[in-house]
Amino acid sequence: MMRIKNIAAAVTAFGAAVCCAVPMGTAADDLQGANDELYDGSFYYELNDDDTYTITKCSAIIVEKVPSIRNGKAITAIGDEAFAYCTGISTLEIPDSVTSIGKNAFYGCESLKNVTMPKKLSHLGDHAFFDCKNLTSIELPSTIAEIPDYSFALCDALTDIKLPDTVTKLGDYAFYQCSGVSSFRLPASLQTIGDNAMGSWFAVNDIDASANSSFIYENDMLMDKKKSEIFRASSQISGEINIPDGVQKIHSGAFSGCAKLNALHFPGSLTAIQDEAFSYCSEIKSVDFSEGLDSIGYGAFLFDQKIETLALPTTLKKIDNNAFAYCMALNKLILPEGVESIGEDAFLVCDALKQVSIPKSVKTIGKNAFGYTVENSERQLLEGFNLSVFSGSAGEKYAKSEKITHTVTDVNLKKVAFIAAMAGLAVLVIVFAVVLMRRSSKTASASAKKALKAKKEAEEAKNYKKIMDDEAEVKESDENDSAEDEEQE
Known part of the structure; x- marks a missing residue:
């Protein structure tokens, strides 16, 4: 392990x-x-x-x-x-x-x-x-x-x-x-x-x-003289603690075995939580991350069995192997866009976690990172687990390779943006037409009204054709994905 x-x-x-x-x-x-x-x-x-x-x-x-x-x-x-x-x-x-x-x-x-x-x-x-x-x-x-x-x-x-x-x-x-x-x-x-x-x-x-x-021991924590790094804390440190502002790194094993901690608050200065930093902190229930954190190390929160929710910061890039393994009470996880790497067994035996959305920014996901528990010393798929992924992403590839139930949640953003733009243009045309008709309904020539109507109809025809083309592209993509799934099966 x-x-x-x-x-x-x-x-x-x-x-x-x-x-x-x-x-x-x-x-x-x-x-x-x-x-x-x-x-x-x-x-x-x-x-x-x-x-x-x-x-x-x-x-x-x-x-x-x-x-x-x-x-x-x-x-x-x-x-x-x-x-x-x-x-x-x-x-x-x-x-x-x-x-x-x-x-x-x-x-x-x-x-x-x-x-x-x-x-x-x-x-x-x-x-x-x-x-x-x-x-x-x-x-x-x-x-x-x-x-x-x-x-x-x-x-x-x-x-x-x-x-x-x-x-x-x-x-x-x-x-x-x-x-x-x-x-x-x-x-x-x-x-x-x-x-x-x-x-x-x-x-x-x-x-x-x-x-x-070179070091100072203060508030039950061993730090460097600049108070920018924490190396070891007393096992008796307890309750809700605020990591001091200015701390940039929490070293490997620094709070491991601190079984009396129940809540953590990290400062914006913190960039790295290293290996096993908070492992075996069995009473931690809540963790408040701040923007600025870049990496979470191997087994950083291993066996923290009472953590229930995790909202990770958008600055986070790497979640190492076993980072949150055996956090058995974890039932809600927010992975932000920006995370790039999720290690092997990162969320192993998080049995209460049934739904995870994998952001498109993720490039690599290690084996058994999500959706697995351990029974009789063997890894087993977690019953009722579902991944929400983007098509063509590392999340979708992981779900397929691990045979995990998943849903593809992404939509054709280009199509949405196009439709929104066309809708806005249509509204402008209508507003322009209403104003024009109110101001000059008595004087407008028949040819001007005819030209406006023709322009509107042309725009609508153009919009309709574009939407149909996009629909065809999406349909073709879905059919290709289905064919690939059938071949893999």
């Missing part, structure tokens, strides 16, 4: 393959030479260019401590996937000799609760502790400058995060879904917060930004 799960599944498959492929080795004494792999019965080692070792694989069932030296050589690194899926580890001490931990190094170590990090660690790979579900605390040394993407994502039990003031960046999804975090202190040097770095923090109620010069 969510992007994070797709990534987890992919790495899970890879990690499982790596973990299960560990061969049983021989004793360390049987392996000699600088290029040989060393195995001591618990770990595999690879000799580095600087005559130190990297641990490349752990084969032990239970491990409590990583060695600091083997064969008189320091162990300075833990390689990629080295401990992936070692589920027997609950407490681990990493020696101070280690300066580098590779990507996916402890991926999926579900039993790991406590880890002592080395004091000279300078490199931490992405996904290093991804999905360590029982990890409760983490303290990183002052030698670390960046928390890479997904480093501690899905560490559900993590409650205590201590980062040094040397950290300048939190990568994308760095602490995503660390749902036990209730308080967090921003490092003094932090300048960049990646997408969803603090997303799905369902328990956070305090963010300390007092030591930082």
Whole structure:
């Protein structure tokens, strides 16, 4: 469903393959030479260019401590996937000799609760502790400058995060879904917060930004100093809130899990609502959008089950995948002319929504964007759903490809404009004739009256012919559409 799960599944498959492929080795004494792999019965080692070792694989069932030296050589690194899926580890001490931990190094170590990090660690790979579900605390040394993407994502039990003031960046999804975090202190040097770095923090109620010069925590919201971007809100923020005027962007996951919100008002300054910004806000009932908004990101209002109506602004161009999926109370949707892109599953499982009009401006519509629910883990057409579309538009193509009941609501605008113009001309002719006859009925010559009558009749004949030609064009177009429908069936 969510992007994070797709990534987890992919790495899970890879990690499982790596973990299960560990061969049983021989004793360390049987392996000699600088290029040989060393195995001591618990770990595999690879000799580095600087005559130190990297641990490349752990084969032990239970491990409590990583060695600091083997064969008189320091162990300075833990390689990629080295401990992936070692589920027997609950407490681990990493020696101070280690300066580098590779990507996916402890991926999926579900039993790991406590880890002592080395004091000279300078490199931490992405996904290093991804999905360590029982990890409760983490303290990183002052030698670390960046928390890479997904480093501690899905560490559900993590409650205590201590980062040094040397950290300048939190990568994308760095602490995503660390749902036990209730308080967090921003490092003094932090300048960049990646997408969803603090997303799905369902328990956070305090963010300390007092030591930082780039961010400010005010009115339960973490913002940049200019107050133009919102990065994270307290999960306890409640009731009806007005996003401050001047805010231009609401970052990924900023209000995710804020289950006490019930109404939102956006300012005209807002241009972007990013991925999962208001996901899992289960009490939101109304959303007041303002003109100026350009894009709504992936899963921005995912699982907001009480939203009933949506009137989107005319400035909106893009609605991303899953943007309003599982908004099950949504029963009225106004899509304005101007929207160009509607993503896959954008309104999936909006079961109360039975009628949607797709504007002509829409160029692309993703699969299952409208008219689908989920039953027994499978997508099903929503009973009684109908789309109103323009002929030849992306809306009509979507309805036909998805076999959704639809009505073509557009009319021949050229014809309407022509008829209106001709009607106006006819009125002018009549008014002119009446005035003329009133003013000069006694003096008008028979030839003048005859000329006026002839002109009127000529105009009427011309109008009638034009209307009949348009009718024929419309009829021919409808017959062609019907033929195409029959061929498709």
